[in-house]
Amino acid sequence: MAKIDKVLMSGNEAMAEAAICAGCRSYFGYPITPQNELLEYMSAHMPNAGGVFIQAESEIAAINMCYGAAAAGMRTMTSSSSPGISLKTEGISYIAGADLPCVVVNVVRGGPGLGNIAPAQGDYFQATKGGGHGDYHMIVLAPSTIPESVELVMLAFELADRYRGPVMVLADGMLGQMMEPVVLPESIDPATLPAKQWAITGARGREANLVTSFYLDPVELNEMDVRREERYREIEKNEVRYEEYKTEDAEVVVAAFGSMARISRTAVRMARSEGIKLGLLRPISVWPFPYEPLRALSRRVGTILTVEMNAGQMVEDVRLAVAERAETPFYGQLGGLVPSPNDILREVKRYAG
Amino acid sequence: MAKIDKVLMSGNEAMAEAAICAGCRSYFGYPITPQNELLEYMSAHMPNAGGVFIQAESEIAAINMCYGAAAAGMRTMTSSSSPGISLKTEGISYIAGADLPCVVVNVVRGGPGLGNIAPAQGDYFQATKGGGHGDYHMIVLAPSTIPESVELVMLAFELADRYRGPVMVLADGMLGQMMEPVVLPESIDPATLPAKQWAITGARGREANLVTSFYLDPVELNEMDVRREERYREIEKNEVRYEEYKTEDAEVVVAAFGSMARISRTAVRMARSEGIKLGLLRPISVWPFPYEPLRALSRRVGTILTVEMNAGQMVEDVRLAVAERAETPFYGQLGGLVPSPNDILREVKRYAG
Amino acid sequence: MDSTFVFAGFGGQGVILAGKLLAQAGTDHGLHVTWLPSYGPEMRGGTANCTVVLSDEPIGSPVVDNPGALVAMNLPSLDRFEKAVLAEGAVVINSSLISRKVEREDIRGLAVAMNDIAVSLGSPRAANMVALGAVVKATGVVPLDAVKGAVKKMLGHKAGAKLVEINERALDEGYNAV
Amino acid sequence: MDSTFVFAGFGGQGVILAGKLLAQAGTDHGLHVTWLPSYGPEMRGGTANCTVVLSDEPIGSPVVDNPGALVAMNLPSLDRFEKAVLAEGAVVINSSLISRKVEREDIRGLAVAMNDIAVSLGSPRAANMVALGAVVKATGVVPLDAVKGAVKKMLGHKAGAKLVEINERALDEGYNAV
Amino acid sequence: MPVSTENMVRVFGRPESLNESAFSYCPGCHHGVVTRMIAQAIDELNIRERTVVIAPVGCSVSMYQWFRCDGTQAAHGRACAIATGIKRVNPDLIVFTYQGDGALAAIGTAESIHAANRGENITVVFINNQIYGMTGGQMAPTTLLGQWATSCPEGRDGRLAGHPIRFAEMVAQLDAPVYVTRQSLFDQKRLIAAGRAIKKAFRYQVEEKGYSLVEVLTNCPTNWRMGTLEANKHLAEVVVNTFPLGDFVDRG
Amino acid sequence: MPVSTENMVRVFGRPESLNESAFSYCPGCHHGVVTRMIAQAIDELNIRERTVVIAPVGCSVSMYQWFRCDGTQAAHGRACAIATGIKRVNPDLIVFTYQGDGALAAIGTAESIHAANRGENITVVFINNQIYGMTGGQMAPTTLLGQWATSCPEGRDGRLAGHPIRFAEMVAQLDAPVYVTRQSLFDQKRLIAAGRAIKKAFRYQVEEKGYSLVEVLTNCPTNWRMGTLEANKHLAEVVVNTFPLGDFVDRG
Amino acid sequence: MPKGTVIIDDERCKGCGLCLVFCPEDVLEMSEELNRSGDRVACMKDPESCIGCALCAQACPDIAIEVYRDKKPAKGNNGEDR
Amino acid sequence: MPKGTVIIDDERCKGCGLCLVFCPEDVLEMSEELNRSGDRVACMKDPESCIGCALCAQACPDIAIEVYRDKKPAKGNNGEDR
Ligand SMILES: Cc1ncc(C[n+]2csc(CCOP(=O)(O)OP(=O)(O)O)c2C)c(N)n1
Ligand SMILES: Cc1ncc(C[n+]2csc(CCOP(=O)(O)OP(=O)(O)O)c2C)c(N)n1
Numbered sequence A, B: 001m002a003k004i005d006k007v008l009m010s011g012n013e014a015m016a017e018a019a020i021c022a023g024c025r026s027y028f029g030y031p032i033t034p035q036n037e038l039l040e041y042m043s044a045h046m047p048n049a050g051g052v053f054i055q056a057e058s059e060i061a062a063i064n065m066c067y068g069a070a071a072a073g074m075r076t077m078t079s080s081s082s083p084g085i086s087l088k089t090e091g092i093s094y095i096a097g098a099d100l101p102c103v104v105v106n107v108v109r110g111g112p113g114l115g116n117i118a119p120a121q122g123d124y125f126q127a128t129k130g131g132g133h134g135d136y137h138m139i140v141l142a143p144s145t146i147p148e149s150v151e152l153v154m155l156a157f158e159l160a161d162r163y164r165g166p167v168m169v170l171a172d173g174m175l176g177q178m179m180e181p182v183v184l185p186e187s188i189d190p191a192t193l194p195a196k197q198w199a200i201t202g203a204r205g206r207e208a209n210l211v212t213s214f215y216l217d218p219v220e221l222n223e224m225d226v227r228r229e230e231r232y233r234e235i236e237k238n239e240v241r242y243e244e245y246k247t248e249d250a251e252v253v254v255a256a257f258g259s260m261a262r263i264s265r266t267a268v269r270m271a272r273s274e275g276i277k278l279g280l281l282r283p284i285s286v287w288p289f290p291y292e293p294l295r296a297l298s299r300r301v302g303t304i305l306t307v308e309m310n311a312g313q314m315v316e317d318v319r320l321a322v323a324e325r326a327e328t329p330f331y332g333q334l335g336g337l338v339p340s341p342n343d344i345l346r347e348v349k350r351y352a353g
Numbered sequence C, D: 001m002d003s004t005f006v007f008a009g010f011g012g013q014g015v016i017l018a019g020k021l022l023a024q025a026g027t028d029h030g031l032h033v034t035w036l037p038s039y040g041p042e043m044r045g046g047t048a049n050c051t052v053v054l055s056d057e058p059i060g061s062p063v064v065d066n067p068g069a070l071v072a073m074n075l076p077s078l079d080r081f082e083k084a085v086l087a088e089g090a091v092v093i094n095s096s097l098i099s100r101k102v103e104r105e106d107i108r109g110l111a112v113a114m115n116d117i118a119v120s121l122g123s124p125r126a127a128n129m130v131a132l133g134a135v136v137k138a139t140g141v142v143p144l145d146a147v148k149g150a151v152k153k154m155l156g157h158k159a160g161a162k163l164v165e166i167n168e169r170a171l172d173e174g175y176n177a178v
Numbered sequence E, F: 001m002p003v004s005t006e007n008m009v010r011v012f013g014r015p016e017s018l019n020e021s022a023f024s025y026c027p028g029c030h031h032g033v034v035t036r037m038i039a040q041a042i043d044e045l046n047i048r049e050r051t052v053v054i055a056p057v058g059c060s061v062s063m064y065q066w067f068r069c070d071g072t073q074a075a076h077g078r079a080c081a082i083a084t085g086i087k088r089v090n091p092d093l094i095v096f097t098y099q100g101d102g103a104l105a106a107i108g109t110a111e112s113i114h115a116a117n118r119g120e121n122i123t124v125v126f127i128n129n130q131i132y133g134m135t136g137g138q139m140a141p142t143t144l145l146g147q148w149a150t151s152c153p154e155g156r157d158g159r160l161a162g163h164p165i166r167f168a169e170m171v172a173q174l175d176a177p178v179y180v181t182r183q184s185l186f187d188q189k190r191l192i193a194a195g196r197a198i199k200k201a202f203r204y205q206v207e208e209k210g211y212s213l214v215e216v217l218t219n220c221p222t223n224w225r226m227g228t229l230e231a232n233k234h235l236a237e238v239v240v241n242t243f244p245l246g247d248f249v250d251r252g
Numbered sequence G, H: 001m002p003k004g005t006v007i008i009d010d011e012r013c014k015g016c017g018l019c020l021v022f023c024p025e026d027v028l029e030m031s032e033e034l035n036r037s038g039d040r041v042a043c044m045k046d047p048e049s050c051i052g053c054a055l056c057a058q059a060c061p062d063i064a065i066e067v068y069r070d071k072k073p074a075k076g077n078n079g080e081d082r
């Protein structure tokens, strides 16, 4: 293990720093627990990086400022937690409709409504099936550790630019507030990023660039939408990310993402030490979802137990993949409760052996 | 056919009138095409019915006014179209979290973003998987004709009260703006509705009533959420609604909801007249979704073709039910384009015979 | 059996209202009815059209690929919809503004000088009523009296007896013109 | 192998910071580390706790069912967490505020008069440092110098040399108290 | 307790409208004072059984749990819309919102202004502590120029982060409000005046006069990182220069 | 055309900053006049290649398609937030929003006020036609008392539906704006003054002075159900009584 | 020769009549002609009186009017800020 | 006998000290005692001087103070609007 260069950081701070490293030079946000440290980090560091920080008057203003900054060709980011993300759904739909790159971090908390500020995963559906209106998708990346949060924030900017759309990093209160040592990545100089020909920079010596999601004529809108759908198919082909852990000989597999996956990983170790052949499949991209690997697994394991900090959301995608070839039970806790390794192990034992 | 008592009305007007008949005495909305006539009808008729009409300053204000009116124990409603519904998602999540009855009409239009004002079904996911944050569900009813819109608006108020939660009527621009004769239902006098013991009416001679979605302690919030989940299981047991049309001997079945289902019905007739054994399964409640009937169908038909005015959303629920027992192709048009009976028939022929 | 109609013309020519009156007449006559406007930005003029279906059984699609009758109040409407009309269908053409005839041979083209007739009645805006009278005659799906009843019901309280009377005369003229 | 710690006490007793310093020490010592605060409304006092995991391999769960070591700075914390401690685990008890001993027989109870020691050093707020020194000694998972390095790193620039020195002395006293 | 109260009358005690819960505010926080004043106004006007508490998100999020009144809790910024919904469907109720500067003057700007503009017959109590308390001390729309906060660590710079908003003055531009005032609590005179202003605002509602806004300049010792006494001084000597006290509208 | 232009110079023609598209506004609608004035200001200040058009949702939704400038289209009410995003990341651009009363003063109240309060160096053109045009004539926050609209069919009742909001006066209460004015177009003098005001607002932006709001009282012949001449008279004789003309702030 | 004249683009003119009201010299009127969109368009009824002040053009919402003035420099009024 | 007196609820008092500042007669001080939450609480150092004006109680954010006054009617000041 390298002793050097590791910085102990909270997830919120690490995601903020990762964005700056990724060449993001504009951040617009609004306070909400448990993501405040992200906004606060940006307020302290974005100006030093020569970037724009605004604490907006609301989450809605923030996402629309992102729309503006993205339209002007800048890497841009906003962050919030569950209720604040709901408020951004209209804006996210506009950003998707106008084909703008933008990174949105959701540090999920207990819901619905005001709920509480403890970690949860109740926004999986909102993130993956489109919280906003109309046919759009976001790439949704779900980190499991703080080093991975850094990695995935960097990747999120990359993918947002490549596919021209919003990309969400789906964290939770635990990942936002816990600390872990990270190695900070090398910084990207925004000046070295490829120019965005479509961006609003002033119609100097060229035709005017128009950024819009407005197509009055259904034929035209259909055409735009179909073109976007084609991009989604490409994303589904190229950008599925997941991790398998001890699945080779597994008889039961836990499917879990984010914090829940790392907690499950400990449960796998505990199970193995008791001789239970437990494995873990961890979607890293929850959209596009790793249907294929799950399909493959479902052909050789008897039970795929989905564990989430919610009432059962990703489990629908698991069931879509498994198509009744294996048992697909669900275990979850809600309201900001976090299942512990023991809780998971207890549940696993109902299906193992 | 009775010649009397039928009134030719647009869907928007009919839904407004149905709400008044259902004893709704408070409406809060904000203009947006293609639902304006609903709001305008309310502005003209709600005062006469002794009810409250407010054109709010925004969709967000409107849904929160509904929160207030519902908390005070009144039947209440808001309506909008796609972008406006996105803005309401936070409020809907609060209403669900506070266990308040409220009816929300979405007259869906082409998206994402501003899109256009033509009919579409691109908000299926938003409606059925929770557009807002946290673990909540809405009962979502999808009428196919204007008489049925009237019926389902009445039912929506009934179910909202019974299960204490938001209920959505998921229409579209076509249903909102087309006209059809309807028989108006008998009016319910709000005074005859059962009193809501939990409502905010002044703590006179009793303990204070508190309406909230705030539970700081995860254990408490989990408990509330689990109790709500139990109610959802009950809804899934009792409130699945659907219609089958010529499925008894069908070899191919179209699955479609709302306007798309009535258009598909004509395609079924056309197919039958050409000797093609086509049937139609029409979910009326899209949440709870009729998984069981589709499961049953999937055991005896070769192909279930889902047709939607979107890029393919309900088809995921169809596939969940079918579990690869039958082919589950999808046909759709986006951006406000409406597939015609001929379009559907052409598609059906790819799978029939 | 479904009887299907498309009314098409410039914004301002009153095709939307003509379609609504037919729908109202069908309703009053005890038929199943759908009336479907076409979509476009409000407040903007341009062309407009609507689709009406009348039937003695519950109506499936309000969207009609091939209407049985077309009312074309201007040339772009005729150009756009002629192809779609059902074989044996009727096309009522506003010959005041459209000089050509139907091109297809399997449909009935009925020329009515809608604007001229309306002007001759002293009510240039009643061209749509002339059109409606004509298409009612051409298809026979509802009696003309049902349409007159619809006019009274939908316009009577707003516009008053005078307008109703003019419209009835325009309906008659259209009816008798084909 | 994971070494797992829970630091618990009243808000204001500095358990959050003590945990962070251990995490920083672990980081500097080249270990894998997680530090997890418990959740509660901010700005409200009450009890607080945090969980620290140090390991020589990548850490799965930052949530720990059964910590190997517990620092209990007040009685409610001892009451709440004693049951959970791993067999053979260590419990460092603030005997300045807690009069009882551990009830279980399969764990090591180590009484340290944290507040008294801190007061005797002229720095009543350094009780958490006394606790940290004690638990470092009890578990031996990182050398005390690593913790002192962490103190310098995390508090040095803000608080200055004076505070660092006091904290170091408190760490030493705690270390030597068990 | 050296003095016996045997021959004395109680002249000040816990208002009837409150239950026994302890406030969850920090030591010395003015939130508690205003909360108590509201309870006292409710007592004095004898309206407990008609009153509805609408708590915001913010340090006072739990407030609806402390009154012996019906109550609810609003989404951040939307209290005035919820108040509108309740009051309109049941005008017999006495409805008040209680909101921080974040809720009232940032995210809820539209709801706050339009409820005032409709002249809803409600009472809005606006706690202007120039900071976001609950979330840990971020800048508020009312934060003073140069003031430190966790999201303006160099002090608020008007050119980048905007200027402290004088909400009462803005609302006073509207035609409908009947009472718009700014109060404070930093000395005896102001304390008593603030209590009276709150009572007046409720009284106007009882008398069906219409919309009232009572803005109260308050402290946040925790996030200002000041002692309570220092905070009092800061209010008296600095804050009032940006936020002048007084009645802006009184159409009672 | 009876007169030859051979020996004449063209003194008025289509502004360079516009392309050839016809405006989609109704006949006689003032939207077109203001749109033209903006184009002319852009021409005269020679900033076409730096200018960004931010169209709202409303009758002017397509406006960004008519300029030979880069442009975009904002979610209903959010134009000022989008303008902020663009301007902050690229201060060389000249950014303006163009918004109706629905967008600016109803749904967008918060965004409009807070961009003004931050003193964003942008130009906001506010078309106050006292009605929702695009959606077919519903009440706007600026609708006059007693005025008919499709959502207040009995005329606007202030007690139920609120009062016409004077947005310029509200914004003038803020510290940051450099130019806040209300203009109209109903006679020659006002027409010329309005053109100048718009140009000044853009000039201030070019000179980096800060935020400007130009509110223009305009007609909506279609939804007012008036002829254009009658509408002009209504503006001159009725509307100005609720919305006084003039400069409220000029810190240029 | 008149001091000025206007050219009205028939296809841009929507027939609203605003130009008539703003013309200080009463030069314009609505013609009987319809354009392709069916609108009656504005035209000059008294070209000789036109002073080329461009007020009609400034009032026209559809930029349907071009204005010309004789070459000897007169005080322009093109909405410019002087 | 003093004109008034106060009863301070130790478990409600959070030790903020506001009452001390508002008392016109300097009756109060912070005691050395800690309550169950560990806060130093307010107490009377000079009970004889208390006039029962209730300003301390009105300033107290936690309603920890009850105020009593001798029975002969004095001008009350209970925040009431007179
Ligand atoms: C939609 C939404 N955004 C943000 C938050 C987080 N939040 C809770 S309270 C608050 C602001 C607190 O400040 P203020 O309103 O001034 O009240 P105070 O706590 O100072 O009394 C914020 C931003 C939330 N709960 N919901
Ligand atoms: C979120 C959202 N709500 C509502 C609408 C519908 N809508 C479009 S324009 C408009 C208002 C138009 O009025 P105004 O802003 O005054 O502009 P005008 O059309 O009069 O120029 C509304 C409500 C929308 N597009 N998006």
Ligand code: SF4
Pocket: D043, E024, E025, E026, E027, E028, E029, E030, E031, E059, E129, E133, E134, E219, E220, E221, E222, E223
């Ligand atoms: S954080 Fe500030 S406003 Fe909130 S309770 Fe504490 S002192 Fe009061």
Ligand code: SF4
Pocket: C043, F024, F025, F026, F028, F029, F030, F031, F059, F129, F133, F134, F219, F220, F221, F222, F223
């Ligand atoms: S509807 Fe009104 S505002 Fe819109 S273009 Fe027409 S006249 Fe102008």
Ligand code: SF4
Pocket: F028, G008, G012, G013, G014, G015, G016, G017, G018, G019, G020, G041, G042, G059, G060, G061, G062, G063, G064, G065
């Ligand atoms: S103002 Fe313009 S559009 Fe109107 S009549 Fe005159 S030329 Fe035609």
Ligand code: SF4
Pocket: H004, H005, H006, H022, H023, H024, H025, H026, H027, H028, H049, H050, H051, H052, H053, H054, H055, H056, H057, H067
């Ligand atoms: S009642 Fe008055 S005199 Fe007595 S302690 Fe309180 S403030 Fe002082």
